[in-house]
Amino acid sequence: MITARDLTKKYGSTTAVRSLSFDIKPGVVTGFLGPNGAGKSTTMRMILGLDAPSGGSVTVGGKAYRDLPAPMREVGALLDAKAVHGSRTAYRHLQWVAQAGGLSRKRVDEVLDTVGLTEVAGKKVGGFSLGMYQRLGIATALLGDPPTLLFDEPVNGLDPEGIFWIRTLMQDLAAEGRTVFVSSHLMNEMEETAAHVIVIGRGELIADLPITDLTQRSSRNHVRVVSPQVTELAEALERAGGTVTKREDGSLTVIGLDAPQIGDIALERRLGLHELTPVRASLEAAFMDLTRDSVQYRSANEHKLAETVRALASEGSD
Secondary structure (H helix, E strand, C coil), X not given: CEEEEEEEEEECCEEEEEEEEEEECCCXXXXXXXXXXXXXXXXXXXXXXCCCCCEEEEEECCECHHHCCCHHHHEEEECCCCCCCCCCEHHHHHHHHHHHCCCCHHHHHHHHHHHCCHHHCCCEHHHCCHHXXXXXXXXXXXXXXXXXXXXXXXXXXXXXHHHHHHHHHHHHHHHCCCEEEEECCCHHHHHHHCCEEEEXXXXXXXXXXXXXHHHHCCCCCEEEEECCCHHHHHHHHHHCCCEEEECCCCCEEEECCCHHHHHHHHHHCCCCCCEEEXXXXXXXXXXXXXXXXXXXXXXXXXXXXXXXXXXXXXXXXX
């Protein structure tokens, strides 16, 4: 388990992380989300002892990273896939890391096979593609067979097959009872991979909850309704407190009433229903709702989009 309590990091007058508290539990993949500049990388660096906190604490398995007796056997991490000496082969790189951690050569062969790099183990890393760098970084993280794993943007540069592979690997590692903490900007992929999310913005905690709970709370959840008496039904739903929008295809988008309520209203008034479909917000949509006031850098068009999102959210809550 990774435990942070009032974790804070300041760089001069700038506070990158402010009073951050959370528990990353074993057995599930936990996603770490936030806009650019939110403090995700700084937080991960503090977990790994690469940056010292200005306040608060963070522990892995109840100990600060620097106090772990055998760090590689306790924590594996991928923060920068290209932080590898380009003139070394993949095998020699892993062998060097293994020797530094007191691990056997046999383990090098095992992780090369796990990440699919056995055939290129003798090639110099400098000629690797970004996807191959990612696989090598993951192999390095797995060397000590640690119970806790941190991955920062692990699918960058991977093709669809590689993305499916790393998704499955992380879920399998969590299923073994390991703690798996993953930072990513790819919301669609995170929705497929993680069961729980930590969301931060401007260095502060915004949300710490299961993905299903996050998406269910989004103002973008709605119900799609198709009826042969669309005008009468729309009026009835509005009288019942729903926010109703008629679409170009003749369907209705209803916010504020769930599908059973809409069905009951239609039945009571003997109005036909051809479709009644709850539409759950995606993780990306829920994330944008949640962090719209925490984005540090925006273009003019993004400011207009943010205002539109804010207006839609306001309509949904009225």
